[in-house]
Amino acid sequence: MFVDFRSLDTSHDISADVCIIGAGAAGIAIARSFINTGMEVCLLESGGFEPDTDIQSLYTGDSIGFEQTGPVTCRLRYFGGTTNHWAGHCAPLREIDYQYRPWIPYSGWPIGPKDLLPYYEGAQEVCQLGPYQYDMDAYRDGERKYPPVLESKLTLRFWQYSPPTRFGKVYRKELESSHNVKVYLFANVVELEANSTATALQRLKIQTLEGKTGYARAKYFVLACGGIENTRMLLLSDKVEPNGLGNGSKLVGRFFQQHLEYHELTRVLANDPNAFAHTFNRFQKNNYVARAEMNVSDHAQARHEILNCAFTADNVWGSGYHDLRNMWHEIREGSWPDDTAAKLWEIMKDFDSVLEGVYTRARGDNYLGNAISIPLHVRCEQWPNPDSRIYLGPKTDRLGLRQVVIDWRITEFEKRTIRTSLQLVGEELGRLGIGRVNIPQFLLDENNEWPQPIWNGCHHMGTTRMSDNPQQGVVDRNCRMHSVHNLYIASSSVFPVSGYVTPTLTIVALALRIADHIKGKLS
Amino acid sequence: MDRRNFFRALFRQTLGLLALRLTGSLSTAPQVDEPTPSDNILYLFTNPDSAIYLGQKYLERHGGLSDAGRNAISIGLGLTGGNTLSLNFAQSRIREDFLHGDTILLNGWILARTEVLLCALAATGKCE
Numbered sequence: 001m002f003v004d005f006r007s008l009d010t011s012h013d014i015s016a017d018v019c020i021i022g023a024g025a026a027g028i029a030i031a032r033s034f035i036n037t038g039m040e041v042c043l044l045e046s047g048g049f050e051p052d053t054d055i056q057s058l059y060t061g062d063s064i065g066f067e068q069t070g071p072v073t074c075r076l077r078y079f080g081g082t083t084n085h086w087a088g089h090c091a092p093l094r095e096i097d098y099q100y101r102p103w104i105p106y107s108g109w110p111i112g113p114k115d116l117l118p119y120y121e122g123a124q125e126v127c128q129l130g131p132y133q134y135d136m137d138a139y140r141d142g143e144r145k146y147p148p149v150l151e152s153k154l155t156l157r158f159w160q161y162s163p164p165t166r167f168g169k170v171y172r173k174e175l176e177s178s179h180n181v182k183v184y185l186f187a188n189v190v191e192l193e194a195n196s197t198a199t200a201l202q203r204l205k206i207q208t209l210e211g212k213t214g215y216a217r218a219k220y221f222v223l224a225c226g227g228i229e230n231t232r233m234l235l236l237s238d239k240v241e242p243n244g245l246g247n248g249s250k251l252v253g254r255f256f257q258q259h260l261e262y263h264e265l266t267r268v269l270a271n272d273p274n275a276f277a278h279t280f281n282r283f284q285k286n287n288y289v290a291r292a293e294m295n296v297s298d299h300a301q302a303r304h305e306i307l308n309c310a311f312t313a314d315n316v317w318g319s320g321y322h323d324l325r326n327m328w329h330e331i332r333e334g335s336w337p338d339d340t341a342a343k344l345w346e347i348m349k350d351f352d353s354v355l356e357g358v359y360t361r362a363r364g365d366n367y368l369g370n371a372i373s374i375p376l377h378v379r380c381e382q383w384p385n386p387d388s389r390i391y392l393g394p395k396t397d398r399l400g401l402r403q404v405v406i407d408w409r410i411t412e413f414e415k416r417t418i419r420t421s422l423q424l425v426g427e428e429l430g431r432l433g434i435g436r437v438n439i440p441q442f443l444l445d446e447n448n449e450w451p452q453p454i455w456n457g458c459h460h461m462g463t464t465r466m467s468d469n470p471q472q473g474v475v476d477r478n479c480r481m482h483s484v485h486n487l488y489i490a491s492s493s494v495f496p497v498s499g500y501v502t503p504t505l506t507i508v509a510l511a512l513r514i515a516d517h518i519k520g521k522l523s
Numbered sequence: 524m525d526r527r528n529f530f531r532a533l534f535r536q537t538l539g540l541l542a543l544r545l546t547g548s549l550s551t552a553p554q555v556d557e558p559t560p561s562d563n564i565l566y567l568f569t570n571p572d573s574a575i576y577l578g579q580k581y582l583e584r585h586g587g588l589s590d591a592g593r594n595a596i597s598i599g600l601g602l603t604g605g606n607t608l609s610l611n612f613a614q615s616r617i618r619e620d621f622l623h624g625d626t627i628l629l630n631g632w633i634l635a636r637t638e639v640l641l642c643a644l645a646a647t648g649k650c651e
Contacts, residue, residue, distance in 0.1 A: 150622075423626070426633030431621035433614075438631040 002176055004048075005187035005208055012214040014184065016042040017522055019204065019218035021189050021233070024081020025504055026490035026511040027224035028167045028175070029126050033515040035178045039522055042216060043175070044187045044206065047078030049168065054209055058188070058397050061228070061404035065388065067452060068258065068408055071228055074458035079185060080168020082226065082458070083504070088164025090127055090505040091134055091157070092120050096298045096308060097381075097499035103305035106255065106384040107497050110468045110477040116509050119516075123508035127162040128170070130288030134158050139290070144279060146292060147432045153424045155297045157310070161282060161289040162504075187214075190399055192221075192237035192245050194484065201245075201487045207399055220486050220518050224511070227256075227460025227493040231390045232404050234464070234474075246464075246481045249471050253390040253463050256406070257498040258456035260380040260414055263314055266422065267373035270435035276374050280313035294428075295500075296421045307381045307414060308500045309421040314375035320350025321357030376425070376437070379457075380418050381500040385409055390463055408456070412448050419443040459503050461492040478517050479510060488514050578646025580629055581639055588647055613637065 005012070018034065020027045023045035034041045047055045055078065061071040076084045093113070100108035121132050133139070136146065136156050146156055175183055184206075191205040204216040223230050231253045235244035244252055270276040282291045293312040301308060323343040330337040337343060347354055382388070393405040419439060426437035442451050467473025470482035475494050481487045490511045492503040582588055620626060620635035627639045 423624075423633060427621045427624055427626060430626070430633065430635060431618050433618070437633050439628065439633065441631060444628075444631070 001178060001181070002183045002185060005184045005206065005214065006210060006212060008212070008214065010212055010214075014042050014182075014206075014214065014216040016040040016182075016216070016218045018042075018220045018222065018518055019044065019216045020222045020224055020490075021204065022046075022081065022223070022225035022229070023079050023168070023183060024224060024226060025083050025086075025167055026507050027222070028080070028171050029123075029508045029511040030222055030224065030490060030515045031175060031181050031183070032126070032171055033512060034519075035174065035181055037180065037519065039180060039519070041181045042218070043181065043183045044189055044204070044216060045079050045183060045185050046188045048185045049079050049172075051076060051078050051084075054398065055186075058399065058401075059229075060395075060397060061406060062393055062395070063406045063408065065406060065408035066410050066450070066454075068406075068454075068456045069458055071404065071406060074456075074460070075226060075228070078168070079172070079183070080166055083165065083167040086162070086164045086166075086504060087502075088127075088162035089502040090124075090129055090160045090162055091501040092116070092132075092509075093499045093501060093506055094157070094295065094298075094308060096301060097497055101302070103302075104307065104383050104497070106386070106472075109496055110466060110473075115477075116506070116513065119509035119512045120505065122512045123505050124160075126165070126508050126512070127505060128165045129160045129162055129505075130286060130290070133290075134160070139285070139292070142285065144283065144292075146279060147428075147434060149294065149428050149432070151297055151299065152303075153297055153300050154428050155295045156292055157295045159291045159293060159312075159501075161291070188399060189216075189233065190236075190401060191239075192223075192233060192487070194237065194240045194245055196240065198240040198245060199483060199485060201484055209398060218486075220488065220521065222488045222490050222514060222518075224490040226491055227463055228390055228404055228406070230489055230491050230493045231463040232392065232401075235392050236401055246474055246483045246487070248483055249474075251386075251465065251472070251474050254386045254388075255384045255462035255465050255496070256388045256390050256408060256460070257382040257384060257462040257495070258408060259459050259498065259500060259502070260378075260382060260410060260418070261455040261457055262378050263455065264375040265311075265378040265418070266376050266438050266440050268313070268376055268429060268435045268437055269373045271433055273374055276434060277313055277315075280374075281315065294425055296424055300424055304420045306417040306420050307383060309378065309380040309417050310500055311376050311378050311421070311425055314377040320347045320352075320354040323347055324354050324357070376422075378418055378422070379500040380414055380421075381498050382410055383413050384462055384465070384497055385411065410448070410450065412446075415443060415448065415450070457502065459492060459498070461495040461498045461503060464489050464491075464493040465496040466494045467496060479514050480517075488518065490514050574642045575646045577629055577632075577634075577639070578642035578644070581627070581643045582646055588643055613641070 017039040018041045020030055020043045023043050027043055031041055031043045059072045059075050059077055063070060076082050095113050098109040098112045124132050134157060139158060149156060175181055186208050187206045189204045190207045192201055193203050193205060194201055201221050206214045206216060223233060225233060234246055234252050237245040241247060243250055268276060280292050282289050293310045295310040323346045327337040327343055388409040390404050390406050392402040395403045397403055422439050429435050429437055442449060464474040466475050468477060475481050475489050479488050479490060479494050492507050616637040617635040620637050625636045626633050627636055629639055
């Protein structure tokens, strides 16, 4: 059931067994799992069903660290959250990501892959993916022939692609017809009110942009607002704990991580460009789409003492075909394309590539045009650096709440990782007679200079990190706050280590695990 | 294949694409028409000028190649006493280099030591 909070009486109070803040991937996944359980659940969402400039502006903040895509652009503040512009890349964390790696400070998760496996399988369904298959074994017998890379250097792994699932659209009807899950729209949570010892959350204060207020009470609360906003909410709730709720160890906001991505880090001068692209481009497998990548092997990571990093081939398109493809995707999503005139003009100017691209796609091949080299796309994890952080600045938003300041820091460690990883890829592609790889000059320079634009993936992680030790983490292994016993956090903000894979599948898996945990408590 | 033909093939087919990349004219590079087996590493080698160019880069960095150095390379590659150089042997050496990480970074390119030394020999003009 959906309720417009603006239409309720002044000082409306909500009461539920579970109250979830934020209707993005995590919040909706948890809410869905409570449907027909007999437990009363409320899901609070700041926005409505469509984007709204005023509501979106509540995300405004400053960025003083390494240049990045801003906090407003990356995130979407309406029903479905950031899944409304999610690209759909899915893969689970790699096994090594969970491990303590002595060469990476603050590395390791308190849980392992076995703890998440059943929930990953559930997350596959939520994200509309195929079976849980991400390793070579599942793809070996397919029509594609994969190069026999050396395990001492590289491992071939796979991605799957969600349609992508727009959680707000796909699960709207299901939530609308639910009797025990109520979704409150236009309900901004402005404060988490704790008891006098800050060991339990008592209620949430809600406020609309028009000034209407209310409260939500529950036995259990789940903060599911994303890696930046979760931090902000905790830091803003400072009436009992001056440093912010659950921030006794002053870790909230620290260890801010994003992924480092270059869509065209360099190019592979391939012996057979078509074959190389064919190996690493997306393909249809049964009822889902997958793609191979070259991941630096666990062995090589340990030997070279580097972070986790992977490469795949990017597509090669002419500008006209590229714009046509983008327009088609936007129209299919139900939105009018941005810069329509400019795109149409580019399509007309580069009509050759449009014709060739459409024809080749119709034949089911990858369109390469005249390319003799193939772009390499890199994804690299960032080490959990306590100095990379988010905190509250002096500016306030329309609700009078202090905005965030993001001080994102990346270091030479990430640079060395990409350089070393690229060397390993170059050695293997050379050995296998596939081609030659060039290392861009900036990676060879012994400094921390990074060319722009660098794509951070808009994956905000690490700011309420998970640890068994309250002195080293904000939440425990069940994503429950160490110091606030009825408050859970569902987001990539709990990732102590990010790995290099995109976080959505893991966010959903953790969300389903939280839901199970709370159900166990309630029953 | 004799040494002359080997180098001709090497120069014709070798690092031309690399050189095009290095000189920034990748977009005007001709499309390759005839696919060759993927294990033929020499497929990349298309342009003698490029091989010489890369060889010169190597020599500049190392202050040239002494007679002794050139001899050592020649002996290592079996290029002495009028021996013919087997393409398979060269390919095998190049693969071995990559396998053991025995590479040289030349203008950013990750190249096998053997192929770089062949280019260096070519650049000295005394390889035949």
